[in-house]
Amino acid sequence: MLRTSVATAFRSFHTTTPCQEIRKLARLRVVDNSEIGKRAMAEGKPPRCIHVYNKKGVGLIGDKVLVAIRGQMKKGILVGLKQDQKTKVPKFDSNNIVLIDDNGSPLGTRIHTPIPTILRTILKEKTIAKGADYTKVLAISSRFL
Amino acid sequence: MIISRLINKRICNATALQRAVSSTSSSQNAITSESPKHRRTSLVSPSYRFMYPEFLPDPKPEWRNLIREKLERKDMLARRSKIEMPSEFYVGSVLAVTSSDPHAAGKTSRFVGICIDRQGCGLRAKFILRNVIDHQGVEVLYDMYDPTLQKLEVLRLEKRLDDKLYYLRDCLPEFSTFDLNMEADILPEGSEVPINDTKAVLKPRPWLERWERQDLKGISNLEEFLTPKMVRQAKQRETPWEQYDLMKEYRRTIPAEEQSQIYSEVYSELHQFELARKKMKRKRNIPSKLA
Numbered sequence: 207m208l209r210t211s212v213a214t215a216f217r218s219f220h221t222t223t224p225c226q227e228i229r230k231l232a233r234l235r236v237v238d239n240s241e242i243g244k245r246a247m248a249e250g251k252p253p254r255c256i257h258v259y260n261k262k263g264v265g266l267i268g269d270k271v272l273v274a275i276r277g278q279m280k281k282g283i284l285v286g287l288k289q290d291q292k293t294k295v296p297k298f299d300s301n302n303i304v305l306i307d308d309n310g311s312p313l314g315t316r317i318h319t320p321i322p323t324i325l326r327t328i329l330k331e332k333t334i335a336k337g338a339d340y341t342k343v344l345a346i347s348s349r350f351l
Numbered sequence: 352m353i354i355s356r357l358i359n360k361r362i363c364n365a366t367a368l369q370r371a372v373s374s375t376s377s378s379q380n381a382i383t384s385e386s387p388k389h390r391r392t393s394l395v396s397p398s399y400r401f402m403y404p405e406f407l408p409d410p411k412p413e414w415r416n417l418i419r420e421k422l423e424r425k426d427m428l429a430r431r432s433k434i435e436m437p438s439e440f441y442v443g444s445v446l447a448v449t450s451s452d453p454h455a456a457g458k459t460s461r462f463v464g465i466c467i468d469r470q471g472c473g474l475r476a477k478f479i480l481r482n483v484i485d486h487q488g489v490e491v492l493y494d495m496y497d498p499t500l501q502k503l504e505v506l507r508l509e510k511r512l513d514d515k516l517y518y519l520r521d522c523l524p525e526f527s528t529f530d531l532n533m534e535a536d537i538l539p540e541g542s543e544v545p546i547n548d549t550k551a552v553l554k555p556r557p558w559l560e561r562w563e564r565q566d567l568k569g570i571s572n573l574e575e576f577l578t579p580k581m582v583r584q585a586k587q588r589e590t591p592w593e594q595y596d597l598m599k600e601y602r603r604t605i606p607a608e609e610q611s612q613i614y615s616e617v618y619s620e621l622h623q624f625e626l627a628r629k630k631m632k633r634k635r636n637i638p639s640k641l642a
Contacts, residue, residue, distance in 0.1 A: 299488030
């Protein structure tokens with residue numbers, strides 16, 4: 207009796223299968239220490255991707271995504287993927303994002319998981335002069351792989 | 352052809368058993384000296400096909416090309432002469448790979464992890480390393496003959512109970528956690544490769560694969576998550592006759608005659624590399640003992 211009530215109150219399983227590919231409605235994991243990200247992960251309501259900012263609609267490493275998190279829309283950068291990667295690019299056990307604002311500066315001050323080194327090059331290429339500067343994400347990371 | 356291969360297989364099994372029970376090599380010599388053909392190639396150890404599996408080509412007949420295979424072997428030896436590559440490692444060994452990385456700050460990156468799979472043959476040989484770093488599971492796929500690899504070290508030479516360790520992805524993180532600054536354990540010379548019989552503990556479902564259908568020996572608590580339906584379906588899909596399927600065996604493997612031919616071709620150079628490596632190891636060990 208108790209167990210069922212607990213199960214309905216905090217449902218520990220998800221009714222959709224985990225998506226290995228980042229497309230719309232894929233669940234993600236926030237890995238920085240931003241307040242909103244920490245709250246969302248602690249509640250067990252991880253953000254969902256609601257848009258991928260590229261032409262294919264499938265997010266690859268370093269791509270910008272729009273996520274729905276605690277009833278708000280935030281932008282994030284994919285910093286680790288579950289999908290099979292090219293050789294020497296690490297593949298992670300979860301799909302990780304770092305939340306950023308429109309200028310590209312991260313909402314948190316630290317990233318607590320490792321980050322692939324290839325992001326250095328990718329984010330540098332994506333940065334627009336006098337526009338969004340994504341390399342600030344690299345500055346708050348704790349470890350590169 | 353099939354019969355000769357079967358006999359050879361049985362010989363290999365017999366020798367493997369003999370080596371496991373007692374490390375005397377007299378029985379091996381007795382078997383290999385049965386036919387004059389074997390006497391000529393008796394220099395090549397029968398364990399080479401486990402030590403250097405990537406020297407054997409893919410047995411799929413459409414993909415065979417003897418000239419390409421020969422050229423590939425030549426390239427592999429050339430690559431092995433350039434970098435420090437271990438003479439043997441297995442699924443379950445802990446490796447450290449140093450590779451040049453244009454994206455990294457120091458232009459090199461080093462990754463340590465347990466080898467969970469080896470795949471591919473020839474120059475396309477690959478392996479996957481897995482580790483848990485900062486509570487985050489990470490896997491990296493490396494090409495063995497990638498020209499950007501600088502160094503490949505074996506930190507712990509051992510085998511596990513299974514041929515593939517993909518189930519570590521669904522196990523508790525401590526079973527795939529290895530220290531990045533791990534020191535290499537050096538086995539005494541001429542010793543057997545130890546089999547590590549730790550059994551990993553699975554996390555509850557959902558899993559990435561149906562582990563109950565794969566006849567895995569390295570999981571300790573698989574039964575407690577299985578429903579009667581899963582057990583029944585796993586039982587339905589069992590294929591215990593496959594080990595007696597001669598044609599399957601024939602299509603899956605390279606004939607023993609051809610194997611010995613390939614290994615006798617590369618033996619002298621591989622042996623030279625092994626000797627050089629031993630020499631280097633001794634040189635490196637002596638100062639550390641004095642200090």
